[in-house]
Amino acid sequence: MEDGRVRAIRRVILGWAAGALRPFPWRKDSPSAYETLLAEALLQRTTAKAVSRVYPALLERYPTVNDLAKADRRRLESLLVPLGIQRVRSRRLVDLARKINADFDGEIPKHAHGLASLPGVGEYIANAVRSQVHGIRTPMVDSNVKRVWSRVFARSFDRADQDRIMTIARRMLPSRDHRRFNLALIDLGSTICLPRWPRCGICPVAPFCDYLRITMPISAGGGI
DSSP: OHHHHHHHHHHHHHHHHHHHHOTTTTTOOOOOHHHHHHHHHHTTOOOOHHHHHHHHHHHHHOOHHHHHTOHHHHHHHHHHHHGGGGHHHHHEEEEEHHHHHHHHOOOOOOOOHHHOOOOOTTHHHHHHHHHHHOOOOOOOOHHHHHHHHHTTTTSSSOOTTTHHHHHHHHHHSSSSSHHHHHHHHHHHHHHTTOSSOGGGGTTTGGGGGGGHHHHHHBBBBBBO
């Protein structure tokens, strides 16, 4: 990747983020590790829009890890009904909180290996906590971000090469504003770089996108 292209892509994504980031309740200037971990646990297998409807009430009812560890399962399930599979979600949340209490004295770990030891916490959630809470320069690579980079750099690697995608994600992350850059990529993939009909006509990264040069799609957001 040429340095000039890298810098240009970073610049346009951060510029786009200034007016386009979605204002979800867990996206705060200084979120706690618990607030972020709870949100990311809820976001598994559902949409951010759905989670935004239950998250405030859930956080109010269980404001700490210890509160969640002692939660009555049925009451917790009732709050999780709008997300579906509420019994599974309830059990996993309580198990997560109890593990934090048992192994880390109620303090959510900061380091990657400690986070990865928690039930249901994979690389993405661990990186989300480290990025959004602790300001550690680490990429948050979910399916949306994978799709963005696999398209932008379509000439550089096979789409199935996930290791290469992670390498690119680390390379693209700026030294400054990396927290906002991570959120911008997630939102770009969720709202513009869509799986079936990418809205290339309004994408800020379009001038630098290999996918666009190769396929020249007419997207739902307009032609180019």
